[in-house]
Amino acid sequence: xxxxxxxxxxxxxxxxxxxxxxxxxKANDTLNVAFTKELENVDSYFNSSREGVVxxxxxxxxxxxxxxxxxxxxxxxxxxxxxxxxTTLEFKLREGVTFHNGExxxxxxxxxxxxxxxxxxxxxxxxxxxxxxxxxxxxDDYTVRIxxxxxxxxxxxxxxxxVSMYPNEYYAEAGPxxxxxxxxxxxPYKVTSVVPGQHFVLEKNDxxxxxxxxxxxxxxxxxxxxxxxxxxxxxxxxxxxxxIWQVPxxxxxKLSAMDxxxxxxxxxxxxxxxxxxxxxxxxxxxxxxxxxxxxxxxxHAIDRNAIVDNLLKGSSKVINTPCxxxxxxxxxxxxxxxxxxxxxxxxxxxxxxxxxxxxEFYAYRNRDYAEAIASYLNxxxxxxxxxxxxxxxxxxxxxxxxxxxxxxxxxxxxINDASAMVSQFFKHGSLDDARDDQVLADLxxxxxxxxxxxxxxxxxxxxxxxxxxxxxxxxxxYNTNYVFKKSVNYTPTPxxxxxxxxxxxx
Amino acid sequence: MLQFILKRLGLAVLVAFTVSFISxxxxxxxxxxxxxxxxxxxxxxxxxxLRTLYGFDRPMLVQYGDWLFSALRGDFGESYYFxxxxxxxxxxxxxxxxxxxxxxxxxxxxxxxxxxxxxxIRPNSLIDRIALFLSVAGQAxxxxxxxxxxxxxxxxxxxxxxxSGAASWRHFIMPTIVLGYYAMPAIMxxxxxxxxxxxxxxxxxxxxxxxxxxxxxLFKHALRNAIIPVVSLAAVQMGFMLGGSIVVESIFALHxxxxxxxxxxxxxxxxxxxxxxxxxxxxxxxxxxxxxxLNAWLDPRMxxx
Numbered sequence: 001x002x003x004x005x006x007x008x009x010x011x012x013x014x015x016x017x018x019x020x021x022x023x024x025x026k027a028n029d030t031l032n033v034a035f036t037k038e039l040e041n042v043d044s045y046f047n048s049s050r051e052g053v054v055x056x057x058x059x060x061x062x063x064x065x066x067x068x069x070x071x072x073x074x075x076x077x078x079x080x081x082x083x084x085x086x087t088t089l090e091f092k093l094r095e096g097v098t099f100h101n102g103e104x105x106x107x108x109x110x111x112x113x114x115x116x117x118x119x120x121x122x123x124x125x126x127x128x129x130x131x132x133x134x135x136x137x138x139x140d141d142y143t144v145r146i147x148x149x150x151x152x153x154x155x156x157x158x159x160x161x162x163v164s165m166y167p168n169e170y171y172a173e174a175g176p177x178x179x180x181x182x183x184x185x186x187x188p189y190k191v192t193s194v195v196p197g198q199h200f201v202l203e204k205n206d207x208x209x210x211x212x213x214x215x216x217x218x219x220x221x222x223x224x225x226x227x228x229x230x231x232x233x234x235x236x237x238x239x240x241x242x243x244i245w246q247v248p249x250x251x252x253x254k255l256s257a258m259d260x261x262x263x264x265x266x267x268x269x270x271x272x273x274x275x276x277x278x279x280x281x282x283x284x285x286x287x288x289x290x291x292x293x294x295x296x297x298x299x300h301a302i303d304r305n306a307i308v309d310n311l312l313k314g315s316s317k318v319i320n321t322p323c324x325x326x327x328x329x330x331x332x333x334x335x336x337x338x339x340x341x342x343x344x345x346x347x348x349x350x351x352x353x354x355x356x357x358x359x360e361f362y363a364y365r366n367r368d369y370a371e372a373i374a375s376y377l378n379x380x381x382x383x384x385x386x387x388x389x390x391x392x393x394x395x396x397x398x399x400x401x402x403x404x405x406x407x408x409x410x411x412x413x414x415i416n417d418a419s420a421m422v423s424q425f426f427k428h429g430s431l432d433d434a435r436d437d438q439v440l441a442d443l444x445x446x447x448x449x450x451x452x453x454x455x456x457x458x459x460x461x462x463x464x465x466x467x468x469x470x471x472x473x474x475x476x477x478y479n480t481n482y483v484f485k486k487s488v489n490y491t492p493t494p495x496x497x498x499x500x501x502x503x504x505x506x
Numbered sequence: 507m508l509q510f511i512l513k514r515l516g517l518a519v520l521v522a523f524t525v526s527f528i529s530x531x532x533x534x535x536x537x538x539x540x541x542x543x544x545x546x547x548x549x550x551x552x553x554x555x556l557r558t559l560y561g562f563d564r565p566m567l568v569q570y571g572d573w574l575f576s577a578l579r580g581d582f583g584e585s586y587y588f589x590x591x592x593x594x595x596x597x598x599x600x601x602x603x604x605x606x607x608x609x610x611x612x613x614x615x616x617x618x619x620x621x622x623x624x625x626x627i628r629p630n631s632l633i634d635r636i637a638l639f640l641s642v643a644g645q646a647x648x649x650x651x652x653x654x655x656x657x658x659x660x661x662x663x664x665x666x667x668x669x670s671g672a673a674s675w676r677h678f679i680m681p682t683i684v685l686g687y688y689a690m691p692a693i694m695x696x697x698x699x700x701x702x703x704x705x706x707x708x709x710x711x712x713x714x715x716x717x718x719x720x721x722x723x724l725f726k727h728a729l730r731n732a733i734i735p736v737v738s739l740a741a742v743q744m745g746f747m748l749g750g751s752i753v754v755e756s757i758f759a760l761h762x763x764x765x766x767x768x769x770x771x772x773x774x775x776x777x778x779x780x781x782x783x784x785x786x787x788x789x790x791x792x793x794x795x796x797x798x799x800l801n802a803w804l805d806p807r808m809x810x811x
Contacts, residue, residue: 038761224671228650228757399550
């Protein structure tokens, strides 16, 4: 018995010594933040999550930077760039920049990074972020050329987004797993500790170059994964967290009413939409969605304003296009459909479905939104056999063309170019349920033209055709809530990326 | 005896692999692992490339055979999601889960057994009623709700305990109570029922008649016999706690093996799920085995059978 109590005491002491919880606060210049999802790998080329983008922007830099407020492109690791020809970009690099491990940044790093990520054998997770690049070539220590596989006008946008520069010597040795555990970049924050998926500590980079991102103000960013939103809220109440994000609308509403925290809401690029099997790929027979009148009826049947006001709230907006309005080329002058259930019924009757019909209806997230949509459809006579699936399972069915009607969403990876959305779905790929040749032709021109005016023109044509034919029912944009202590000063951006560099203490 | 143990161990391994084979087949039916791996936004070509890279295009039996062969050599492969060795990943998370499970079952036994005994000594008394109330409440209260209530009271209102995390022993107090409380009612009711039955038996009357002190009658004669089914139950509960503390781990942000299993299923991280299922089923088997040994020690009649 005596031994047992001694052992217990020792265990307790050992435990207490193992970790005294770091106190949040301005006093010790540490900002405590929660992630909801376990980030798989800090190496930004080997994760596909929002948390990964947040880390990427803090730890690494790209050649170019897009100002989130003005959407203007500025030099970051490059000081200038120019198109040599349609498929070659030349960059002058910034001198005097060093990586967190002391390695100097120069053309070798750019060449190594581009050649590494562009090689499909290296398995970068989101191939479309990098697969437009063929290779990179060093001209001199601070001049480098990137060769494209084919014309790709969105290159600048991608280079300001997911493509960041890695240290060649370190990355060659550490690889993606090593980089994930001990990340090294040129960014405003360096990583001092990683417990995979659970805990990340960032420290201000005092030697950060004169970047358009600005200089970091807060010394330490301590990020813990807290999967339960209610626990996150408890943590911010008890003072052990300073900032949480992606807070659901109802909870954010309550927190905002208490006036104890700052609750900020910003839209994201994610667009919710209904996809219909216009091409008749599914086994549904007869397939009402091959009739444009039925597709227009679906568009008229849903009260998108009511869904936005009551369910999404915040800065969400009704969307009329199969792209997010801020994206380059996402022309807003298109056919739009107002809420008109009578018109929907009339259109259905005209198409021979006066008594309505029954269809399978699939969704993978936001069950409440999907149920609202289903009830609007039921109201005009479209009876739904509602099926909620895991994302991967629904995706598989979508690709096989087995889904007559589904509620889907697309986040465009925060890429501010229409090609990241409309061209993903309407170019006769496995996810294309419209298969419209005219749309394909227009998008092909728009995607590869290097003349901005021509691009806008052809995206406009494609978008008008898509909306006129009502291949989709575009619904709304998403938003996210940020809740933080009054001692924190932060203005969220519309691309759902937490930017630690712009956070300060009040 | 040795032959008996070896036989049982062989059977245990067979059970573990049967479980793993069935789970492997079920996972296979649950969706395209390549699509899940590629994540949202992958193109059809990305998914096809992954399918070939990971060998999902091979027949299921071949894939299972591959996994089994490596697992037998202690190689559980690399997590698709974290890109880290599954063994490292699980070892790290299992520490938290084991600690939590041990604390939880200890808490449950230390509170439930005395309450059960007390309730049995004076059936229908106030203490029996309190014990009954506690057990009904324990069964009825979902652990996520109980956990949140504890957080609200002890972390926010009183500020005595940290709301979540695993940084110090203080972080484990609330999760232990929540996890242990859930296991308490069954243990308590079984102790009470066993004690009531035993206390009415002839040998207890004999013991009392020969003038044995009441404490000795209760603990040496009665409890030792009444506790046997409790030991078996506690073993199962322990297995349940190690594999099924998902809710508690999630609420208290503990990042244990249960939560890892749950998340890995959603991510279609097959190597991690497979390894965890194997480990969890081994736990059940080992604990049941230990319970048998313990029971054999408590009840000599079991030793010969």
